[in-house]
Amino acid sequence: MYFWDKHKTIISYYELLSGAVCDRYELTQMEYDILMFLHNNPQNNTAAEIVKIRKSTKSHVSTSLKNLENKGLVERKQSKENKKHIEIFLLDKAELIVEAGLNAQKEFAKNVLSGMTDEEKHMCMKVFDKICNNAEKCLREHKEQDL
Incomplete structure (x- = not known):
């Protein structure tokens, strides 16, 4: 991946x-x-x-x-x-x-x-936060299924 x-x-x-x-x-x-x-x-x-x-x-x-x-x-x-x-x-x-x-x-x-503009840096952080939040959500759901 x-x-x-x-x-x-x-x-x-x-x-x-x-x-x-x-x-x-x-x-x-x-x-x-x-x-x-x-x-x-x-x-x-x-x-x-x-x-x-x-x-x-x-x-x-x-x-x-x-x-x-x-x-x-x-x-x-x-x-x-x-x-x-x-x-x-x-x-x-x-x-x-x-x-x-x-x-x-x-x-x-x-x-x-x-080489990144301030706008690109903020966008990168925003996208990365979304990826991390999605992964956190999936981890929580997986733990709940195991219970």
């Missing part, structure tokens, strides 16, 4: 850029992705939200969070109201990594959107 094959090219380029950050700071791709996710989505700072939104496996997220915690890059804080609710926060030590990651993300966006 055309879209499936082409999206792998985009992912490969992103991982090339982010891989340089991972190598520099001795991170796995998943650890890097979690740091950037927490920075870009501070309101979604639980392991469950990372799993749900990023479509990652619980075991990979759990292992990566433990490694990030051991490296002093994140901290888990238990809610006083609900002992089962544990939020994850970036620590100061993660700032340089996040800054390098943001630079990689900016370079990625600049290069993959090169």
Whole structure:
């Protein structure tokens, strides 16, 4: 399928850029992705939200969070109201990594959107959002059928 094959090219380029950050700071791709996710989505700072939104496996997220915690890059804080609710926060030590990651993300966006007008960029985002929303809807319907 055309879209499936082409999206792998985009992912490969992103991982090339982010891989340089991972190598520099001795991170796995998943650890890097979690740091950037927490920075870009501070309101979604639980392991469950990372799993749900990023479509990652619980075991990979759990292992990566433990490694990030051991490296002093994140901290888990238990809610006083609900002992089962544990939020994850970036620590100061993660700032340089996040800054390098943001630079990689900016370079990625600049290069993959090169030559596009603002109108084309907005149209691309709109179409991509529709594709993602359709896929989300199909996933939900599939889960409901399995119940």
